[in-house]
Amino acid sequence: MSRKDCLRQVIAKYLNADIRRMVVPGALEDVLPDGTTLEGLIEKRIHEADQSFSLPNLCEEMKQKNPNPAFHNELDACMGVGMSAGTLTGVGSRPRWYDEQLPMRRPLFDRDELRAGLYDMLERDPVNTRLMTVRGEAPGKSYCACLIKHVIGELGLEQPVEIDLLSIDSVDRLATRLIDLLGLSHAQLRDRFSTEVREGKYFNDWLVGQSRSFAADKRWVIVFDHLAKTAVPQDVANTVIDLALRAEDRSLTNVWIILLDSPESDALIDANPPVEEVVSPIQQATIQAFLARLVDLRRAAGDPNPEVPDPISATLQEPFPLATNRLQSLRRDIVRWMRTGP
């Protein structure tokens, strides 16, 4: 059930005489036009709130108008707040989908800043949080995409536009990919850039203009990966950084940008991105805690032999932090174990 449906159910449940008395006089009476039902009006508010990513705000507003603690609890529950018990860990301060430990059926350890940042970007403060960077020397930056996709899927939004910069060899190719993935018109691009796009900043100017016509109810989340890699040509990297800065200063309309494997660029540092996850090496204890929870979960799911398999236990005996290929191998083993039922 989506969050919106959940919210509808809770409001419907409380939409008896008591809640009418509490909600209508305080909040809605004055604004109810003739012929509009209260249910219709609430549905409209839910719809509007969903368009503007402010369902939590709507809930807060309703809580203020309606002091019934049971109503508060159920609203919290349907928004995922305080439902940490429903996840493998869970922090209790944000909807539970941000704390999913198996997003897209993959194990994701730790990453608290990323989870908090995504919450800010997608729900809590989307107006001011337009740019997020994930950087650091430790492996696991690209892997974070699974959480982004999971959360966006949970929220029922358009799937993110993902661009792996290792597959981009020129600014023109980058422009073409963005045009394709954002569903823009190639004809308009070629009107402006008759041969090829060489100057990234002019393309970005053009994209800023195009973004103003993006449907107001659509949110584009663009995820660029591998920006810090040497194989990304400098002009491409500069174009992406320039675009990220335009998202951050809100020149780009309805566009949020996430840079996975972001370089420590001075422009990005000075832009002071509101969310910045520095990926640190995964610690042995983090994985052990994760596996312990997975063992509990398997046991609860009826696995008679839920203990961690030997190859995984053996890897845990190796010195930490693990090298990239060992971490990949461990992840593969965990996923395989996770997917295999008794």
Add this chain to the structure above:
Amino acid sequence: MSATEREAVHPDAVAALKKLWQDTAEIDETRWAYRASAAVLDLFDPKSVQPFGAQPLDGGYPDVDEDCEPVATRETSLRRLLPEIREETLHRLGSREQMRAALDQNPGPRPSAMQRMLDHIVRGSDLEFETLDRDALRALLVARRWFGSALPSSELPNESVVAAAFARADLMAPWMHLVADGFVNRGRQLKKLKSFIWDEAGSRPLMLYGIGGVGKSTLLAKLALDEAKTNGKRIVFVPIDLDRPNLNPHRPHTFFVEAVQQIVRQLPSMAGHGASIVQHLRELGARYAVSDGGYDYESSRSYENDYEWIQQQLIDVIDAFFGSLLASDADRALLTIDTFEEAQLEGSEAAGLLVRLFDALSEKQPRVRVVFSGRVRPDAPGLVEDQLLPGAPAILLRSLDTRSALSLLRKQLKDVDPKPTHDQLGEVVSAVGRNPMCLKLAGRIIQQDGTRAFLDDADRKKLLEHLRAEKIQAFLFGRILDHFKSKRIRPLARPGLIVRRISPDVIREVLAEPCGITLSNSLTAEDLYDDLAKERTMVEPDGTHGLRYRPDLRRELLPDLIESVGRETAREIDQRAVDHYRRFDEPRARAEEIYHLLRLGTDAKLLDARWDPRARDFLRGSAPDELEGAQRHWLARKLNITLDSASRQTASQDDWERMAVVRAERYLKRGDAEKALAALRERIDRSPGSEVYQLESEALRILGDFDGAQETALKGLEGASDEARAELLLKLSSIREAENKPDEALQFADEALTLTEHIDIGDDSMLDFRALINCIRLLRKLGDDDKRNVLRARALKLVDRKRLRQLRDFPKLFEETAAELGVENPAVLEAAVRRLGVQVRSDQQEAALVDAFHTIWQDGFEQKVQMPKALDPNLVVKIGADKQAAEEIIRQSKGAALGKFAGDLIKVASADTSSATRFRDYFRESVEQGLKRQY
């Protein structure tokens, strides 16, 4: 942790896991067989690709869209395996033999660079990196990644060698493009540049200057390409273009960071040293206040000493890096700083500091050569005020000689049929002049129209007569306008070029009537706009579904255009543009409205009423240069840029004061209080409540004239706004604090705090927070813990993630906050050391740091934090047990580039109050010395 200690398992999670078990079908072997073939192919056709080790299916690759991405080529059915699946499949294949067999399953032509590189890796054949072009090297780097977990590193091309080769090829790509577009003899200048590079005696920076389009960047590109081939001597190129987003003329460390990063890309052996240098540069750069919003964010800032120290450190750090580079990896380093006029446009302070820093570098490192390349003469306003480069070499790049001009034009027209004769080319050159950009543009016109005009005597005569009649450069651009393919849009250029931006609405409402265009169903504004959009030599897209005239061409043409179309027509267009843009409430429209209001000579009051700070970015660049008198001053003030002294002399008192404030603030930020004071004392008169008082007081305080500073601040209080009053009170407080009179200081700070509680200072202002932190510090000194605790609780509530981000722009206030709140909230300490690093400028600071590192270290931390590369790890692990080891580390590094390390330590030890106390004490020491100007 036992199961009972853990949180209960939620039923939803159990259900999700059961569903996962049900849904997860093992990938069948046939699909793996297809994956295996696809893993060693760049692109493939899913219908015809042959699986490895299985019989092909009738429908081809099953579930191909789950595994692959479509690739936009002419053959649109092609697919590419997703990187993650490719890596997993290669890992599954396991050996080179298996991969080779998979590759043999699909023999065929190998057209792409990526496929050639995949072949090389799979077959294990040798590669000569030097023979590979940029695309091939990039492909090799990417392919190498895919094989990283499948084959041993020793069997793969060395990643850092390939990366370096790619970096060099990537560096050269734009140069090759520039030179390929047409380069003709600049022998004398090339020779001078080469001799500048290789002369055994060191040299100060060279200034290469000339008008736009004369070929400065092309000349530098040619120089670099020529010198890259030099055998025997090794030269490292560091092209720095101010167009890049990472460079900020007001933050000079960004130029050094860019230089180091470029060198590391080319020479991976410098990576370790480079990373440490970059970190140190950033820690130093973070000590510059970032915001343009004021100058007195920090009571403990000793501007002059602090900034001089930072600049000296910047030079020392970059000197060390280049010293190391030139000792082993290169004979020369050539830094070219292109588009330098962008820095000059920001004012002499910004450009001057850059020149001074690079000049100092080339003085310290005689084998480092620096070239500043820009449009403006070195003795033009921007550099002359500070006499920064007296006697430095310079090259003025003029238009080409006739022979070279002919040669360039001939190259441009080599594919035109019939080829123009030597005489015809000569006639064109004599008509359009010898500026390379003009010649290239003229060449494009002839490429478009063909040379048939030359065959017809009448057409030819007509063309050349026009060319001869108007030899001024503006005419050339006029010629381009008149050569628009679509004749119906010519009026849009003349007089339409009065506007900067064009859209169908602008054509309809602003230009049509004054340009004599009659719009109809058969000729709509959209038709004209679409035609104009195709004229790539004149217009470029902007961000509003619109176009803008290319600023460089417009700047050259505008004065002559106004003369030729008449001032009345120009005014009519300006007025119509104002009326048009006034209807829209968005920054770009407001910028255009203001631009045309300025052109109409509108007075400041009306301009102020229409001003929107968000319009600032759209008015930067050439707009101030197009204006005169009061309008120019007004815009300069709004854009926060400074004008030359002649312009300042004629400014009104109000305009002068605002310019003086901007200039003085920049001088103070650069550590030059004397120049700041001189700038403020260009005039004696002050308006009541003028901001000049604040800066003058600050400059005097820094120069040690406390009485003068106090007297000036008190004068400034008369007639000051509440916000300015709070600023001045904080200044008076810091003067008293520096004089060791905390009780009097507290009175001022307390009054400032009370004032900030009653005025609306905006969400982003730090004024109230500064007052609060000052009061907390003074109460601590006075021993009034009760009141201090109340205020501290209040301040702690204000420190959230947003505040920590804001503090990054206020380095001294960041230190002051860490000094007062760091123990209660170690996140402040952590963020402060990560951003600012740690510095050792006195024995007291060194002692505080030694104590902090010694106290914080615990066994096992080496597993939890990233060890700094510049330090000996065996020494680091001892610092907890052995204080001498901590002393050794601090002495060796002098705190340089230790910010991240210290941040990691504070993070892992966040529960340890005693170590947080030590780091807090380090900050207290730093603040105290700043307040007393004891550095």
